[in-house]
Amino acid sequence: MDIDGLLNSTLLLDLETTLSGKIRQIGAVFNGHILEKTKLAGSKAVLKQLDDFARDADYVLGHNLLGHDFPILKAASPWLKLLDKPVIDTLYLSPLAFPENPYHHLVKNYKLVRSSINSPVDDAKLAATVFKDQWDSFISMSAENAGLIDFYRFCFQGSLFNTFSSKGIASVFNKIAPVKIRDPKEALEYFNANTINIVCRHNVTTTLSGLIEKHDKRPIAAYCMAWLQVAGGNSVLPPWVRHRFPEIPAVIKKLREDPCGQSDCTYCGENHDPDKHLTRLFGYPSFREKPSTEKGESLQRAIVNGCMADEPTLGILPTGGGKSLCYQLPALVRYQQCGTLTVVISPLQALMKDQVDNLIKKTGTPFAEAVYGLQTPPERGEVFNRIRLGDTAILYISPEALRSISLRNVLNQREIRCWVFDEAHCLSKWGHDFRPDYLYAARFIREFSKEQNLPLPPVGCFTATAKADVTEEILAHFKEELDQDLQLFTGGIERENLSFEVIPVSEAEKFEKAHEIIKEHIKVSREPAGIIVYAATRRSTEEIRDFLSHQGMPAQAFHAGLDAKEKREIIESFIDGDIPVICATNAFGMGIDKENVRLVLHYEMPGSLENYIQEAGRAGRDLKPAHCILLYDEQDASRQFQMGSFSELRQKEIARILKALRRTKKNQHGEIIVTSDELLRDDDLADMKELKPDFRDTKVKTAIAWLERAGFLERNQNRTDMFQGKPLVESFDEAKEIMDRLNLPPFTQGLWIAILQILFNQREDRGIRADSIAEAAFPEKELLKKMEQATGLTAAQIIISALHDMADAGLIDQGITLSAILRPKGKNKALSVLQRVCDLENELIIFLKEEDPEADDGNWVVLNISRLNQRLINEGHKTN
Incomplete structure (x- = not known):
């Protein structure tokens, strides 16, 4: 039977249901006729119509019928004759037909990728489209290995899914390939023969024998076999397969990852x-x-x-x-x-x-x-x-x-x-x-x-x-x-290739001494190498950078206060060797694996001996000699103790935070959803509110972590809301013209003007927290509290809601803001990069044509990446 003949005798079915399982809509197609029900779809009368509509169908086809639609139909009307018909479920067929990444473009996990909203008729037709592609894939497989299709048939024959037979799935395979495998022994022999050097042959018998003996476990062997055909690449089984057949991960692990310990096993000898x-x-x-x-x-x-x-x-x-x-x-x-x-x-x-x-x-x-x-x-x-x-x-x-x-x-x-x-x-x-x-x-x-x-x-x-x-x-x-x-x-912490030195200096001597040390190391270095100068504060990193730059020494400062783009550029420039000296706080050094750092200079004493070991350890990662020098001033210790006190958390502070949490309003589920800044508006926490934003946020989260450890509360997933956009108006006058036409209440107009004022003064590439906008717009804490009580929303929620309203009014452009950096000059100027990319693409096209000159348009071509890479290098293309 061909695919068209099969589909002509098959009912296409899809249900739309509520989360509780109530039938909302029914879509069915049979032999060119359509049944669509959008009202009272779950009533007995409508379900009888569906049953009558399906009377002459030999099969029922749909996506996830066995796991969703049929169980719901059975719960609503167990008397339906439709439920006795063989089911062709495209969900269960998809991992067998398309095991390799990229998978079928219309199947995403256990759902179809729709082209319309809530149209069960369209979804039923879409399932048929997917099935046609699956059929074509199985035909191609059968031409190369008919035994594989027969193995799938054996695995699905006699199995049950949610009390429904998989007979329809087995019939699909039966129509494509002849029946040869008739018992579990023959199935196991085929599995062994078809997975030579793909799995451990000793573990096949111990792992699969029991599964293949049981009808309901045999599909596990089918899905394992399908994935094993593409194992070793970037293909994975869909998560629904793992959830429906939880034994599969253990089976694959046993076959491919667990060594059998037998000396004659070729697979284990090569792969373990x-x-x-x-x-x-x-x-x-x-x-x-x-x-x-x-x-x-x-x-x-x-x-x-x-x-x-x-x-x-x-x-x-x-x-x-x-x-x-x-x-x-x-x-x-x-x-x-x-x-x-x-x-x-x-x-x-x-x-x-x-x-x-x-x-x-x-x-x-x-x-x-x-x-x-x-x-x-x-x-x-x-x-x-x-x-x-x-x-x-x-x-x-x-x-x-x-x-x-x-x-x-x-x-x-x-x-x-x-x-x-x-x-x-x-x-x-x-x-x-x-x-x-x-x-x-x-x-x-x-x-x-x-x-x-x-x-x-x-x-x-x-x-x-x-x-x-x-x-x-x-x-x-x-x-x-x-x-x-x-x-x-x-393995200890000793590094034989590092030399350490402590140089006593006064605060006044540090700039000159640091410059002298760096200049000497650059002078004696035989090759371009990196130098990291560590300082305790952001301000210090910038002052050291400025001093070195004035001495004609290229340097950059790196710290948490930089925006994302600046951080990325500095990291890449230092790694590439374009910037020889980085003046950084300790957060930078932990994040860089530059092998040829020859000097780590601590301009100030770090916060702990462990910090020093971490930071000094950035030097000489290529195992060649490197130097670690600390400029020591007695005042550095006092400065570190002072900085440590900022982040210190006392038991009394933890208790105050717990009391503030207990005073915070809960939602209908008994949960407290609150930001750090909202919590710190509590009168009892006013002193913490005076800290810098990063310090106070860390204090609150650390206190909550301790309270959770002690069993006072449980903190779960964050609930975040984000608004992306920028002002469309360039002045307050322009904004007021728009607002006047809307007849806004005075309070709303004042809120919108306050938000715009903050956005006008905000750097385009910097984000801002809704809490910060709320506090800037309403500096009086009592007014903030009254506003929250009147609306039932938090201050941050009020701001987010206002931003959406301002976008609807045309004051703000809502959407993802992206930047493209075009360099007109220099090493990576835009035209040069574009030309390199075009040359590379042309060379790739030539290579593809040479590799498979008979390839049809739109078909996949298998490439040897290593050979392609070497070919491109030989052709003079630069590699990174």
């Missing part, structure tokens, strides 16, 4: 050897010899071995000791073996970006991503899409990002096989860089794994500095929260 993976992925001939284990073996290799064996790990290695590779290598191996994701929780934005760029550069694979604040919304959206599709092996995020609902939804699309805590000392209250949201991470992992119905993944913790009490707290934390015993690997 860390040394082979190291050379294949990173190009290194061997692991670092130092630091070493107690047995004198490579500590780096021992940690990688443990991580590949899913052992929870705490690794303490010196800065520059190769600790990133300890989790990156196992993550890439897991991704290639099982398509799983490793999430790395990292404290700094710059550190994330640098890690991603370096990993891509070292391995030549584009499988690392980061989600951080410097990204534009379209950039972040692209990252989310690559994560969902399976293009990402390693994802870097901040601990605060775990509070994001959108990130949680994206992570739910993938199977997470390991959680890594970089700079793990941030977990500890005794650590020098404590981050309260690190403590939430363990709870998130526990709840998220339960939500995914998967075992808890192993945790890997890595740091260069951890005192004994910090180490003990990290080990106890994960034992208590996740019941995981982390295996401790200690």
Whole structure:
């Protein structure tokens, strides 16, 4: 039977329902006739009409009929004869027909990508369109391997989904390929023969024998087989498959990731050897010899071995000791073996970006991503899409990002096989860089794994500095929260290639001494190298930069006060060697993995010995000699103590914050939704309100973290609302003309003028918090409180609502604001970049034509990326 004949005898069906499962609309198509019901669609009379309409159909086709539409129809009217007909479910067929990324463009997870809103007839027809493509795909598969289609038929014959038979799905395969597999033994033999060198042959028998014996478990073997045909690339099974068949992750792991221990197993011999993976992925001939284990073996290799064996790990290695590779290598191996994701929780934005760029550069694979604040919304959206599709092996995020609902939804699309805590000392209250949201991470992992119905993944913790009490707290934390015993690997903090020097100086001598030291190091350096000057405050970094610049020495300042674009440009310029000297606060140094930093100069004493080790460790990461110099002035210690007092949190302050929270109004669900600034408007917290915004926000969040730890409250996901736009008017007079035509109440007009005044004086490339606008527009706290009481909204909600109203009125242009930087001159001037891109594209087109001259328009062509890259280099194209 051809596809047209099959569809002519098939009813196309789709239901629209409420969240509670009530039928709202019905759309059905049969042999050119249409049944569409939008009123009383769930009534017995309408359902009888549907049953009569489907009387002559041999099959029922739709998307997710077995998991959604049929169970709802059965609950509403179990007497429907329609429910006895064989079902062809395009949802269940899609991972078998299109296992490889890119998947079918009309299927996204378990839903169809619609072209119209709430049209069940259109959705029913769309399912038929998808089925035609699936049929064509199965025909192509059958031409190459008819046994594969027969194997799928065997796996679905006799299975039940939500009490409904999968007979219709099996019939599709039966119409395409002849029946040869008749019993579980023959099915297992086919699986073995069709997965040679793709899986461990010893584990196939022990893992699949029991599954194939049971009718309802056989689809698991079908979906595993489909994915194994494309394993090792960037393809993943849809999350609904994992949720519907929770055994699948364990089956694939057993087949591809767990070594059988048999010496005659070719697959395990090739795929479970860390040394082979190291050379294949990173190009290194061997692991670092130092630091070493107690047995004198490579500590780096021992940690990688443990991580590949899913052992929870705490690794303490010196800065520059190769600790990133300890989790990156196992993550890439897991991704290639099982398509799983490793999430790395990292404290700094710059550190994330640098890690991603370096990993891509070292391995030549584009499988690392980061989600951080410097990204534009379209950039972040692209990252989310690559994560969902399976293009990402390693994802870097901040601990605060775990509070994001959108990130949680994206992570739910993938199977997470390991959680890594970089700079793990941030977990500890005794650590020098404590981050309260690190403590939430363990709870998130526990709840998220339960939500995914998967075992808890192993945790890997890595740091260069951890005192004994910090180490003990990290080990106890994960034992208590996740019941995981982390295996401790200690490599010390000693760096043999670094020399250290302390030079006593007075405050008045520092500028000249710093210039003298830097000038001397540049003079004796045989090759261009980086120099980092650390200072305690933003102001100091800028003063040092200005002094060095006046002496004719190119330098830049880097600190948290810079906007996203400036930060990105400075980081890239320093990495590329365009800026030789960076004057930075400690946040910069942790985020940069520039191998040839030859000098780290501490202009002022850092906040702790651990901070000093971290910052000095930025020098000599290429293992060549480097120098670390500290300019010591006795007054530096007093300055550090003063700065430390700003962030100090006392028990009385925690108690005051708890009382303020108890006085805060709850919503209908008993939840308190409040920003730090809203909470600090409480009269009892007026002194904290006087602190700088960053300090007071950190104080509130740290206090809440301690209260959560003590069981007083539970903090969950952030509830964020964002407005993007810019003023369309250029003056208040122009704005008043528009507002006068709207006959606005005096209060609204005053609010809008106040908002515009703030926006007019705000830098275009800087964001501003709604709380800040509210406080600037209404400086009197009592007026703010009255306004909140009168509207039932918070001040921030009032501002966001006003911004939307102003956009509707034409005062503000609402939408994503993007900037394009065109350089007319210099190294990367726009015309030169455009020409390079055009030349590269032309060369790629020529290469494609040479690789497959017979290729049809629109078809995929398989490319050898390494050969293509070398060809482009040979043709004179520059590589980064």
